[in-house]
Amino acid sequence: MTTQQNIPARTVFIVSDGTGITAEALARSVLSQFNLSYSRVHIPFVDTIEKVRHAREQIQNEYRQTGLLPIVFSTLVIPELVCILREARALHLDVIQTFVDPLKKELGISPKQEIGLSHQNMESxxxxxxxxxxxxxxxxxxxxxxxxxxxxxxxxxxxxxxxxxxxxxxxxxxxxxxxxxxxxxxxxxxxxxxxxxxxxxxxxxxxxxxxxxxxxxxxxxxxxxxxxxxxxxxxxxxxxxxxxxxxxxxxxxxxxxxxxxxxxxxxxxxxxxxxxxxxxxxxxxx
CATH class of the missing domain: 3.40.50 (Rossmann fold)
Incomplete structure (x- = not known):
């Protein structure tokens, strides 16, 4: 069994279609429970297929170089972008989908799946x-x-x-x-x-x-x-x-x-x- 003293450092990716504040806050809170050394890589505003493919390659390259699964906290809402990101070899912790799917089943309605809803209405x-x-x-x-x-x-x-x-x-x-x-x-x-x-x-x-x-x-x-x-x-x-x-x-x-x-x-x-x-x-x- 691996002890806390010899746990290798990990790379944590914060991937979001917005600023990434939500994903970063959750990552900080969750990782604080572990005696783990890690470095963070922020990839905000991932709102197109081209951008998510680039993020996927960054994560994949990290795995190739270290042989360790990167930890990915993401808040992407477009299913197509989520699927592309998940092609990277990593431990994926999807902040949005974790809660959206159970709510969809309970409420019987489909989510809007629109980027940036939580940061809209700047004129409000x-x-x-x-x-x-x-x-x-x-x-x-x-x-x-x-x-x-x-x-x-x-x-x-x-x-x-x-x-x-x-x-x-x-x-x-x-x-x-x-x-x-x-x-x-x-x-x-x-x-x-x-x-x-x-x-x-x-x-x-x-x-x-x-x-x-x-x-x-x-x-x-x-x-x-x-x-x-x-x-x-x-x-x-x-x-x-x-x-x-x-x-x-x-x-x-x-x-x-x-x-x-x-x-x-x-x-x-x-x-x-x-x-x-x-x-x-x-x-x-x-």
Whole structure:
């Protein structure tokens, strides 16, 4: 039996008739369950016979060179293209057909089999709202602007480099939320109060904290050997920030060992706890 220590590295192909975001997300999630070293090859926009034949040859060449079956995650919807791709020697994991066929049998109707349906309607209200949310979030990153904060769905607070910006952008891009974020700085701790611009929006605040040791590592990558990145200062800022959030009743969590997706899910759960079902945002489109 092969042990985890001597499993050979594999090549994983992400093949899609669109951007490949869905297939890549699934591949990442599934492969994370295995102690496997692998390299990824992205082949997006495979929407013609010529393109799928080229993808098939890439996969086949990989098998010829290594003697190992490549792993293929695909989201092709046109049956003819699927059949051509499957001619390559590989382990094929078809994301679309796995679910379409059982649904077809259960519902008694045929799928549309049209490319790009999940990414159409760029003129739809939902799409426009998402673009507006991204623009809002970029304009309100790191306390750049106090304008229109009443439009924010959530305002993230925390010390510098605790993960506010990437989380804000993820929530905007995936969920269409308007997110502002503000750094809590030593001046705030000396005053013992939140920035004055946030006083009226406490019901929209959510905090991020982080272990001081991890914060020092992150800050040293940006400003090595500085007071800003010193462990002593990081401990001080984290302690004061958590104290302020506890005092103000601001819900918060540690970003130290959590992914952006996990952090965002926690924020969404907190938002839903204080909103009616009619106010909830739609699920992300990928």
């Amino acid at each position: 209200e939902e799409y426009k709202n998402r673009i507006e949310a991204i623009n809002f979030t970029l304009a309100h990153d790191d306390g750049q602007s106090n304008r229109n904060l009443d439009e924010a769905d959530v305002i993230l607070v925390g010390v510098s480099r605790s993960g506010k910006t990437p989380t804000s952008l993820y929530l905007a891009m995936q969920y269409g939320l308007k997110v502002a974020n503000y750094p809590l700085i030593p001046e705030d701790f000396e005053r013992g109060r939140l920035p004055s611009s946030l006083e009226s929006y406490k019901n929209k605040l959510f905090g991020l904290t982080i272990q001081p040791e991890r914060l020092a590592e992150v800050r040293n990558e940006r400003r090595p050997n500085s007071r800003y990145a010193s462990l002593e200062n990081c401990r001080y800022e984290v302690f004061e920030a958590e104290g302020m959030m506890n005092l103000e009743g601001i819900p918060y969590l540690s970003s130290t060992s959590k992914s952006i997706e996990e952090i965002s899910t926690a924020i969404l759960s907190d938002m839903r706890a204080f909103s009616s079902p009619a106010q909830e945002k739609p699920s992300p489109k990928i």
